[in-house]
Amino acid sequence: MSNPVSSGLSRRSFLKTGAVVAGTTLIPSIVSFRAHAKAGPGELAMVPTEPNPNGVFERLFLLKGDPLAGPIRTIVTEEGNPVPMPTLEDGERRVLRVLHFNDMHNHLTEMHGKRGDTHRFSQIVKMVKDIRGGAKEDEIVLFVSAGDDHTGSIFDELMGWAPEEFVADAGYRANSAAGVDIAVLGNHEFDRGAELLKLGIDTDADFPVLSANIHGSKHVARDEDYVAAAIAEVKGLRVGFIGLTTAVDTRVGQPDDPDLAVASPVEAARNLTPALSEICDVIVVLSHCGYGGDQHKSGKAATSRTIGEGDFAIADAVGPLTDKPVVLIGGHSHTTLNESGINTDNVVNGVLITQANAHGKFLGDVAMSIAADQGRKGWFTSVGLHPTKKRDQRVAADDPKFASLEQPEDYDQAFEEAHIAPMIKALDTKLAEVIGQVSDDKGLTSEETFADRYVGEVALANYMNDALVEASKAFPGGPVDLAIFNATGLSAGIAKGDLTFRGWYDVMPYADAVHVAEMTGAQLKEMLDNNAKRLLRPEEAESVDMKGFVSRGFLHFSKDLRYKIVLGSTAAEARAVDIMVQGKPLDEQLDKTFRVAFNTYIALGAFGETWNGKPIGADVPGNIASYDVRKLPFEHTGLVYRNEVISHIRKTGTVGPETGAKKDGRLTIAQ
Template sequence: MTRRRLLLGGVVAASAVGFSPFLTARSNAAPLAGELQLVPATPNPLGSIEKLFLLKGDPLSGAIKRIVTEEGNPVPSPKLIPGERRVLRVLHFNDMHNHITEMHGKKGDTYRLSQIVQRVKAARASAAENEAVLFVSAGDDHTGSIFDELMGWSVDEFVADAGYRSYSAAGLDIAAIGNHEFDRGAELLKKAVQTDARFPLLSANVHSSQHLKRDEDYVAAAIAEIKGLRIGLVGLTTNIDTRVGQPDDKTLAVDRPLKAIENILPAVAEISDVVVILSHCGYGIGQHTSGKAATVRDVGEGDFAIAGLAGKLTDKPVVVVGGHTHTRLNEEQIEEGNLIDGVLITQAEAHGKYLGDIAMSIAAENGRKDWYSSVSLHRIKPRDKRVAVDDPKFPTLQNEDDYDADFEKQHIAPLIKALDSKLAEVIGRVDTTELSRDKMIASRYVGENKLANYMNDAVLARSASFAGGEVDFSLFNATGISTGVEQGLLSFKNWYDVMPYADAIHIASLSGQQIFDMLQSNAKRLLRDEEVAGTNLEGFVSRGFLHFSSGIRYEIDPGASARDAIAVNITLKGEAIEKCLEKDYTMVVNTYLALGGFGENWNGKPIGGGVAGDIPSFDMRSLRYDHTGLIYRNEVIAHIRNSQVISAETGAKLDGRLVVFS
């Protein structure tokens, strides 16, 4: 089945229109302003949807007043009548980030998706006659594991989209578009969708990409029919953290989630019995702390706002299946605060660690009264083959009866095989014990970091071969350092795990004054001594703290508060900053920061991450850039290959480039 057939083909039997004033049949049913077109499509043949209808058109131009369909086309079944009841069971995950199987040399491989597949198959097999089972993803299915490398960095390099290909085989019914789907560019995402996605992609607020086309590669919303139950589905994407403004797709934009919901939800609800909003916008609202965030982060119009508005727009049952913030919600039952005006909010953390499970009893006359019957998360077990059978921990770990072995063999193993040579390739050696995960994670937000020093200086050394010539300085954000490295041989996978994010190299032209301003902003982002004890350093401290190459040396005086913190004794290439303010320099900046740091706010907005006082940030977007097309991680790996060794002698050390006053 081709992607074109999925989006254009489908159900062939005709049905009468007339059960809803929102739905009209006419010839030449292309949607006008205020309209969406209902188009029958072919669902994933391995999923549960029996009839699928895509809603095409622009949901951002204004309120949707009418849904149109071509005369003679099939339409969804009439709504449930009083006394009629269906059970909808939604099995959901979010932010998988390609952790479909986690490979570990000592512990063995954790088959995350294959465990999920076993649970989904069991739920579908045991479903009652009036029970519909829907299997969904709330987005961010890319960026985070070695499987990303099968995507390549251009259409010509593309091998497979490991996530979408395996989801299609797993029987996924539908997915939202997350912000990390765009990390390698919309052109490559389009290739992935058209090649490997046998299910629809949803976003009602992504628009204007030069490559990824609404109504061709994704749609705003859909209607799924299972056992006579009409399920409305709407997708939303964060407008805070999506990488808009990339050179190869300057028109890509993400509108406000609430604008999209206000325009589209009443019409979708009108022809549905229940609505599922796949929201990749984040748990909370505004500045909020949950999930991967160790301090507050900017969620913007998050799930609290979405649920609150949805409850006002319709009296139908609505559930917000969330993502983006990696938040574990409703593990055993609905937790306080996760039901807003009868609208349920849920999320299943990230990386396939949990499968969410929502059971709803839908009756026409009940609306949102007593509409949910159970809400929980199923833990996906990690593997550790070193643990003995008689160890009390053994039952909590992955064993042979916990996963679908055939699925792993048929669908995941070929992807791993395609990666084998890349994964195992030895790129160098680590000759120190000082770069371990625990040490690097503990130091990345609080001061100088050995691995960050090495990475920045490595890229600077590589710049001698750049087309534009050698660069003066380099920077990297602390949250981009995901782990450390152990002493011994270093594989490609080991280094990939350190910096999994898909960032290109952009060369900024800036003055000494602008570097001074940048360092002043950075000083206020430091995780302060009094904050460390109360902060989970394993999480993201989304303040945007930066590390720099050795040519920038400075000290931070923390002062009495973040507002008082200042950078002092600054030198650039050995010269006092006072002599450098009017000089021009170049600096390596990664994509994330060149685009403004999104939720980490290097964009002129107040510094976030729990920094009090609405302190304006330095705007990285104001700088002039040369977009090299080079990949940050690839350049560091090339440097490792050349030097062969990571050690204090090759730059993985503290050299006093940053000193924090105590």
């Protein structure tokens, strides 16, 4: 397939370059020479390469070798290419600012017909350009990504699901044009498979990507497609980078890449840090491993989340191994850290930990005043977050909210036009792609979906939830027993004939990920009883516009859950009865644990649709407390609900009664 959004940003083969770089004195204790820079056990080969021309690195070196076999004791380099040594005089000072973002998840521009487009990434680009443009002579301004540049928006579709479908790697293409200097591989970089990740790197990444603990993939190879670590030099300051990827949530064990594995990030960092610190003034750990450690609650986790060896453990291990300044720029957990300055809880063993939420909501900013050969003495100056703004063109200029909303001067319009707009245009072609056929649209049209979604069983919701259960057989954490989706998330129906990507995107336009909760039968029964009170009752339906949102959070379920709602005389009296799960009465399974797939909106408590303990709203009388799903233990898969359903449609080829798009009596309503 030709690439309609090619913009001259094709990646140079920097992982294979070896240009001669003039050097100075060597460090005999840490550096030796070896022809062709081939690293042996306990060694890393230091290979010079070209940095992103839109970034600020003056010299860039990739460290190749195996950081997992044991401690790195020696750094080798090609004969005639000595390791760059300090050029700063003793006590000479540089101010290093590291601007950072994480978990962008392709939320480059958030498109909305009524509110207008929110130019998240172009807002960040403007901030970076302004800061870099105002930098003083002794100031260095880097721009880095802490991972998960993929999965979560319509831009994902430019990557396709197979190499022949590839159009662009939107995240890496935008990063390259914006001047990102370096990035770490996040777990969601592997969601569409390592073969497509490699294609994205080769085509669109003009910066190195790091991971010291990913290994074994047959598609992306360490030292060819990514490296464990790197060293950059700017204005005489040498900055070492280590990349680490979460060992908990990366998609391993997939049939097309069975040997992809993720080793301990702590061990990888421990093996690398001493050797790297010998030839660097400061170390930046790009950790896509999550804030906290083991089980921890922060960011997008409403309850304790399994982090494993997260940022606490990494900082605890790295801190004592060097007296050089170390900052850990994190991702994965979507945590907002140090928004108002340094929080001392985020300094572990002398290592500053920071993170900038997700989806471009903030640009992180760490400033360090570093003096040559003075280690960590007085090295921090400030840390904080710069917020981006949402767009809402419906708000008038005299409205008090106007100043808090995105205006044209808040984003880099030239960048948006040159680099983001062509990808949006390319999506027009992608959205027209036929993903399957609708064999019979009885019960599936917009009119029928709108008429059904708040008052009972919905054919389209049945199909969606059943499709997700089927797709879950390939989930890293194992299959789910049940799936749910909220009524307001069903935004359109489908028509007989060709089903395009846009057609299905209109059905479920929201960027919901899949979150898997473990629920006991007793908890499931309580949630179903709460759901019964959210139904739009017959006496209400006559006066309600069924095309509008009835924001009560009413849920639909997959086929292995069948039950009846008895309405009673009021919403408070409504209840769920005759509940069967997997063919057995739920009352006989109250102690059993079920894996239930939620979409993001509900997993986060549904905000105004209240699955968060607050009273059920949207004109439901009686001040009825909602069931708080946020207390459930969630596994955040990062998979996109819509994409999983689309993948199922592509596999089956047909949406219709014969593939489960019908009412089957799983929900009945009784007075």
